[in-house]
Amino acid sequence: MGRSVALTETREERTLFLPLTLRPMTFEEFVRLFGEDDDVELVDGMVVQRVAARDIHEDLQGWLLLIMRGYVSAKGLGIVRGSRTAVKITEHRGRLPDIVFVRKENAHIVQEDGIFGTPDLVVEIWSPGDRLSDMLAKEADYKSIGVLEIWFVDQQRRQVRVLRKGKEGYEERVMKRGVLRSEVVEGFWVKVEWLFKKPLPNELETLQRLLGVRKLF
DSSP states (O other): OOOOEEEEETTTTEEEEEOTTOSOOOHHHHHHHOOTTOOEEEETTEEEEOOOOOHHHHHHHHHHHHHHHHHHHHHTOEEEEOTTSOEEEETTEEEOOSEEEEEGGGGGGBOSSOBOSOOSEEEEEEOTTOOHHHHHHHHHHHHHTTOSEEEEEETTTTEEEEEEEETTEEEEEEESSSEEEOSSSTTOEEEGGGGGOSSOOOHHHHHHHHHTOSOOO
């Protein structure tokens, strides 16, 4: 199968890559044809260019990824990946969460080309200009595969919307302050206020605090 043809959607400021065969692209084809340098997702068989992230988004994503990855590694809890790892939703649909966590007992779902199964935690970071429709579509996708915990970090409203899967569906909590504790990343927590500080808290000092140690080096 050849590389896709690009079309530009001016209104939505996105690029659609249409398969040359004019049929829906499968997730397996998607991860084979598009790599870490392609900031795209698979939506209903179409490869969609994501809107370029702003610095405020990149700074927070990098900060949270670093401390979560460091914490999970130190505790031996599982695997943390950033926004270049595709998560399979359906045969013709795949997402690239800003941060994804998979418990060590589920590590088999993390493969070289992507994640073929249900992550335990997904984090999405809103930036100014992100569309509500896109975030709602992401939420529906993550719920459809049964992600246990979903964080939507809204930088404009300075709040975190937390969704947790229960016996009767998803429970929702919106936090503007206080301590946000993950129920799937054992012992991991952050203060909501940290996520919106300028500059963000020092990564090493934050990780030391979470691990309860004085010095890491």
